[in-house]
Amino acid sequence: MSFEKLNEDVIESGLCTGCGACAYVCPTNAISITKKPRLTGRCEGCGTCIESCYIFKGETSNSLDRLKIFAAYSKIEEAKKKGQDGGVVTTILTSLLNKDMIDCAAVVVGNNKDRPNVNLARSIEEIFEASGTKYGTAPIISVLDELDKNERVAMVGTPCQIKALRSLMKNNSKYRESIKYLIGLFCMKNFDFNRLFKGKISGEDIKLEDIEKCDIDKGVFQVFLINGKKIEFNLNELKGCVRNSCNYCSDFEAELADISVGSVASEGGYSTIIIRSSNGLEAFDVSKESLNFVSLNQEDISIVDKLTSLKKDDNV
């Protein structure tokens, strides 16, 4: 089977999440990926790209294991200030690096002006640089190419990216050895970067270089400008900017991650954290001295449950 089959069944049909696995595994480096995978080299028809694609293989297995769930924010001033919510993801990554439990972290960097990009952060400064949510996707799996032999990495990603990584790890011991921790982000929907920023937001006369931060709160997409102004878009207005694959996605809380982090269910300035595995507990243990945490009551937790069910009912 050749790239043509993957192109027809997954990419052109709009199911591709842009995870980057197919491009990463191609032995002839024939696939390039920015917005979506394209054949830019010679395809030898080996079928490896198809075997690496969890969408093609129809791998939908989810798990709702939750060992612990609570809310927290970082005691590290810079992580709290630059973080999207409580700066928890940044704090977990810096703690893992400081305690020599990883050599690097795969993170997504961006500034709302240019398409988000992946970086293999090997220093605390590089991890801080990636703080905050970037709306748009980056093919995080492609960063595995940059790993040196025996390097241990923590990967951060949206639920679809975590699923793609679990699939790679299941089928190849090389990835199981190098990928030590998977940190997933809650995700209801993501956007096509160009359609959202270069199309819709620029179209409202907002200069992209004036944007400090974007966020979603209660169905409203908020654009915070450097001058202190806030511009809001109802999510219904942005339907045309949503990535096609998000309309078929049924995982809200990154069910296959070791730790999932999001904003819903906790107060502003806190992140909601779900620990899902023994690896997750290990990562949390080395990070907890840098976090202030509070428990969540059943009513708070039911907000996560509700969104999880909503996404499954809508998209299964």
Ligand SMILES: Cc1cc2nc3c(=O)[nH]c(=O)nc-3n(C[C@H](O)[C@H](O)[C@H](O)COP(=O)(O)OP(=O)(O)OC[C@H]3O[C@@H](n4cnc5c(N)ncnc54)[C@H](O)[C@@H]3O)c2cc1C
């Ligand atoms: C596209 C998207 C949609 C989201 N939707 C929701 C939602 O509906 N409800 C909800 O509760 N939470 C959602 N989140 C999660 C939320 O925005 C925060 O990322 C989460 O609460 C962690 O905050 P933090 O302050 O602990 O993270 P920080 O300390 O700020 O760290 C953020 C980390 O996220 C990584 N990252 C940023 N952008 C991306 C990206 N595009 N792809 C992969 N990794 C990225 C960075 O590498 C960084 O390490 C979404 C996140 C993304 C990326």
Ligand code: SF4
């Ligand atoms: S050479 Fe193999 S992995 Fe690369 S595009 Fe062709 S079928 Fe896919």
Ligand code: SF4
């Ligand atoms: S979902 Fe991932 S592996 Fe499948 S075609 Fe898209 S980028 Fe390639």
Ligand code: SF4
């Ligand atoms: S909605 Fe699903 S497919 Fe879209 S970015 Fe989020 S996890 Fe990925």
